[in-house]
Amino acid sequence: MGSIKVNVSDDVEKRFRMLAMRLFGYGKGALSVAAEKAFSEWVARVSEVLEVVGFLDDPVDAIYGMLSHVKKSGVELQHEARKIRARKVKS
Amino acid sequence: MFIDSNIFLEVELAQEHGEASRKFLKMVQKGEVRAYTTDFHLDNVVIVMENYGKSWRDIAVFLASLLHYRGLTIYPLLIYDKIKATEIMKEEGLDFDDSLAAYVVKKLNLKVVVSYDSDFDGVSWLERKVPEDLVP
Numbered sequence: 001m002g003s004i005k006v007n008v009s010d011d012v013e014k015r016f017r018m019l020a021m022r023l024f025g026y027g028k029g030a031l032s033v034a035a036e037k038a039f040s041e042w043v044a045r046v047s048e049v050l051e052v053v054g055f056l057d058d059p060v061d062a063i064y065g066m067l068s069h070v071k072k073s074g075v076e077l078q079h080e081a082r083k084i085r086a087r088k089v090k091s
Numbered sequence: 092m093f094i095d096s097n098i099f100l101e102v103e104l105a106q107e108h109g110e111a112s113r114k115f116l117k118m119v120q121k122g123e124v125r126a127y128t129t130d131f132h133l134d135n136v137v138i139v140m141e142n143y144g145k146s147w148r149d150i151a152v153f154l155a156s157l158l159h160y161r162g163l164t165i166y167p168l169l170i171y172d173k174i175k176a177t178e179i180m181k182e183e184g185l186d187f188d189d190s191l192a193a194y195v196v197k198k199l200n201l202k203v204v205v206s207y208d209s210d211f212d213g214v215s216w217l218e219r220k221v222p223e224d225l226v227p
């Protein structure tokens with residue numbers, strides 16, 4: 001069995017401990033069972049989606065300039081998205 | 092703080108606000124700033140990308156890029172949230188899109204919305220900031 005020490009916010013720690021103990025009992029191992037489930041679910045989800053595009057070296061630079069051919073502002077485009085949604089709902 | 096769709100769009104546009112928005116998102120990506128957005132507001136970006144001819148791969152890159160952000164939480168909106176947001180439409184005169192953002196600001200006690208959309212300026216209980224206010 002491996003061991004991982006992690007730091008989380010006080011709020012998450014409190015809620016995680018409470019739920020893990022209520023679900024898996026107040027004895028030894030409840031936190032590990034809950035953590036294993038959480039870690040496994042995260043690993044499964046992330047591995048599955050990373051198969052689509054792989055890892056990005058820089059996630060912000062990866063999207064920078066993707067719409068540089070469009071000569072409008074972000075707010076104008078956001079308003080366009082609303083109109084597109086509305087059109088799709090009507091059709 | 093809450094990040095509106097137009098901040099991601101400004102990074103993709105890489106025009107007047109592109110650099111400030113890029114620096115701001117990098118702060119969130121590194122975890123220097125904790126921020127929230129919603130699946131709905133990310134869908135806005137995808138809708139625009141699709142409308143302007145971006146490929147499935149570009150859309151996948153945008154969505155996957157969000158997984159790399161240390162400081163970003165994506166709030167999944169439920170039907171109950173959307174119904175509650177209509178109260179903000181009524182009370183503040185915002186459209187549905189902005190009301191959803193304002194609703195999440197209120198619900199999560201975030202106080203600040205990062206957006207270039209001045210429609211938020213009439214809402215007394217939140218403060219609108221732009222990336223230029225937040226980057227060093």
